[in-house]
Amino acid sequence: xxxxxxxxxxxxxxxxxxxxxxxxxxxxxxxxxxxxxxxxxxxxxxxxxxxxxxxxxxxxxxxxxxxxxxxxxxxxxxxxxxxxxxxxxxxxxxxxxxxxxxxxxxxxxxxxxxxxxxxxxxxxxxxxxxxxxxxxxxxxxxxxxxxxxxxxxxxxxxxxxxxxxxxxxxxxxxxxxxxxxxxxxxxxxxxxxxxxxxxxxxxxxxxxxxxxxxxxxxxxxxxxxxxxxxxxxxxxxxxxxxxxxxxxxxxxxxxxxxxxxxxxxxxxxxxxxxxxxxxxxxxxxxxxxxxxxxxxxxxxxxxxxxxxxxxxxxxxxxxxxxxxxxxxxxxxxxxxxxxxxxxxxxxxxxxxxxxxxxxxxxxxxxxxxxxxxxxxxxxxxxxxxxxxxxxxxxxxxxxxxxxxxxxxxxxxxxxxxxxxxxxxxxxxxxxxxxxxxxxxxxxxxxxxxxxxxxxxxxxxxx
Numbered sequence: 001x002x003x004x005x006x007x008x009x010x011x012x013x014x015x016x017x018x019x020x021x022x023x024x025x026x027x028x029x030x031x032x033x034x035x036x037x038x039x040x041x042x043x044x045x046x047x048x049x050x051x052x053x054x055x056x057x058x059x060x061x062x063x064x065x066x067x068x069x070x071x072x073x074x075x076x077x078x079x080x081x082x083x084x085x086x087x088x089x090x091x092x093x094x095x096x097x098x099x100x101x102x103x104x105x106x107x108x109x110x111x112x113x114x115x116x117x118x119x120x121x122x123x124x125x126x127x128x129x130x131x132x133x134x135x136x137x138x139x140x141x142x143x144x145x146x147x148x149x150x151x152x153x154x155x156x157x158x159x160x161x162x163x164x165x166x167x168x169x170x171x172x173x174x175x176x177x178x179x180x181x182x183x184x185x186x187x188x189x190x191x192x193x194x195x196x197x198x199x200x201x202x203x204x205x206x207x208x209x210x211x212x213x214x215x216x217x218x219x220x221x222x223x224x225x226x227x228x229x230x231x232x233x234x235x236x237x238x239x240x241x242x243x244x245x246x247x248x249x250x251x252x253x254x255x256x257x258x259x260x261x262x263x264x265x266x267x268x269x270x271x272x273x274x275x276x277x278x279x280x281x282x283x284x285x286x287x288x289x290x291x292x293x294x295x296x297x298x299x300x301x302x303x304x305x306x307x308x309x310x311x312x313x314x315x316x317x318x319x320x321x322x323x324x325x326x327x328x329x330x331x332x333x334x335x336x337x338x339x340x341x342x343x344x345x346x347x348x349x350x351x352x353x354x355x356x357x358x359x360x361x362x363x364x365x366x367x368x369x370x371x372x373x374x375x376x377x378x379x380x381x382x383x384x385x386x387x388x389x390x391x392x393x394x395x396x397x398x399x400x401x402x403x404x405x406x407x408x409x410x411x412x413x414x415x416x417x418x419x420x421x422x423x424x425x426x427x428x429x430x431x432x433x434x435x436x437x438x439x440x441x442x443x444x445x446x447x448x449x450x451x452x453x454x455x456x457x458x459x460x461x462x
Contacts, residue, residue: 038265039347039357040340041195042109045266047274049198051281053337054263055289056204058254058282059212060334061154061327063290067297068307069250073243075233079298082251083291090255090403091283097407098275101264103414109265110341111258112136115406118413136406139398143258144342146393148184149381151335155180156381158328161310165317174382180328181378187332189370192347192357194340195266197333204333211326212293218313219293219300225314229302245444248437249396254290255283258402262341342373393449396441404434 071079101108108114116133156177164170191197223229233240257263264275297309306312310323346369351362408427416424 037348037353038109038344039351039353040193040266040344042265043268043271044195045198045268047267047277049201050263050267050274051278052201052205053194053197054278054282055286056201056208056330057257057334057337058286059208059289060151061158061331062150062254063212063293064154064215064297064309064327065307066250066254066290066294067301067305067309070247070254070294071298072303072305073233073240073247075231078244079247080295082248083294086248086251087255087283087287087291090252091279093403093407094256094260094279095276096411097260098264098272098279100407100410100414101261101271101275107265107271108261111140111261111402111406114261114410118410136402139402140258141342141345143398143402144339145377146398147257148335148339148342149377149384151331151338152177152180152184152378152381153385155183155328155331155335156385157308158310158324158331161308161324162321162328165321173385177382177385178378181374181381183332184335185370185374187336188339188343188374189367191336192343192366194263194337194344197336200333204330207326207330209289211323211330212289214319215293215309215313215323216296218315218319219296219309222312222314223296223300226300226302229300229304231298231302234303242444242447245396245437245441246448249393249399249441249445252396252399252403254294255287256399256403257338258399259338259341262344263337339373343370346373393442393445396438396445400434400438400441405431405438 070083074082100114103114103117106117108117112133115136116129118129119132120129156173156179159176159179160170160173163176191200235243260275263278264271267274267278293309297305297312301312310320310327313320313323347357347366350369351357351365352359355362357366408430411419411427412424412431
């Protein structure tokens with residue numbers, strides 16, 4: 001989005017993406033409290049690096065569950081419609097949010113900082129601003145922590161599948177979850193920031209497209225020989241409706257992350273233009289791959305497709321072993337992108353910012369912070385090994401507001417007095433409709449969790 005000049009006669013914040021000029025000072029005269037202080041690298045990466053990170057990050061092992069989570073509850077017609085509509089709308093919402101990375105020359109490197117700043121009201125002694133700051137913080141961190149637990153579970157599933165192919169008495173899933181958590185911890189300690197992922201993206205890309213290519217070949221082969229598949233949507237009318245909302249949550253999850261501004265903070269200027277270039281790459285090449293795997297998986301096995309595709313695959317033993325091994329190694333890199341904002345917040349809080357990230361004192365603190373985070377996440381995952389629940393829950397309760405509701409709220413706050421009436425109606429409609437969708441999908445996700453708690457006990461070997 002191009003640079004917009006401020007109207008001196010308007011007390012509202014007008015400029016959406018001014019990338020030059022002095023640091024902003026609030027209209028009431030106080031210094032901006034939501035500043036860009038961070039223990040991690042800012043203003044460093046190219047759009048190509050970030051675009052590749054997005055493509056490989058969203059084409060992680062999570063896509064092995066999407067045939068079951070997205071298409072089984074919706075069927076062919078509604079499934080394809082929802083894939084297209086949600087994909088396009090999510091691309092638009094992220095494109096819109098990327099334009100708010102700069103306001104009045106101030107760069108916002110965190111989503112919660114932007115929300116806190118815009119809703120900071122001196123007449124209310126900053127109460128509203130602090131509310132929005134913490135609400136965004138809670139939504140983001142719930143999304144990222146639940147997503148990381150899902151990654152840990154995914155890695156454990158991949159290792160268990162390998163073990164099942166090599167042994168007649170495979171170990172319990174919980175052992176592999178703990179191995180995965182320990183592996184993620186080591187990677188997060190050795191590669192502490194999002195920008196530091198650069199040298200690992202090549203390996204991630206090779207692994208991603210290797211396992212996806214092999215997977216697609218086997219899926220097409222299985223689909224051609226599977227004559228008994230059907231695409232019937234099972235369940236009562238209430239079940240079908242609630243399951244459909246859960247599927248919409250999963251589609252949202254596969255398209256967005258809720259951390260766009262944090263990713264954008266790593267980009268060199270012009271950060272708005274570069275972020276949008278990276279988004280174009282994600283929503284073209286990247287989207288075609290994870291949508292393609294989801295559709296082909298559903299076509300091959302129908303409504304009985306497993307929530308973890310490698311369980312269904314025919315062919316020699318080495319195929320399953322190779323796919324699961326590639327999924328496990330690639331997930332080590334992918335999960336780091338989605339948990340990096342949590343690392344950034346903890347590092348900025350607990351590390352000494354006046355010393356190098358690799359100083360002796362900061363290395364000790366980094367070790368303790370990373371160990372505490374992954375120990376907690378791994379223990380929770382060991383107790384609740386329900387993969388689909390993670391996807392549906394953080395796609396509904398948290399990602400829908402972060403992706404669709406908050407960007408329109410920001411637009412109203414920034415441009416409300418100068419925007420045309422049709423634009424204001426459009427964004428208010430988005431706020432209302434997606435707030436209702438968040439409620440409906442959250443009910444569906446909670447229902448799924450309650451049902452699984454009845455079926456599975458704690459520490460279940462699923």
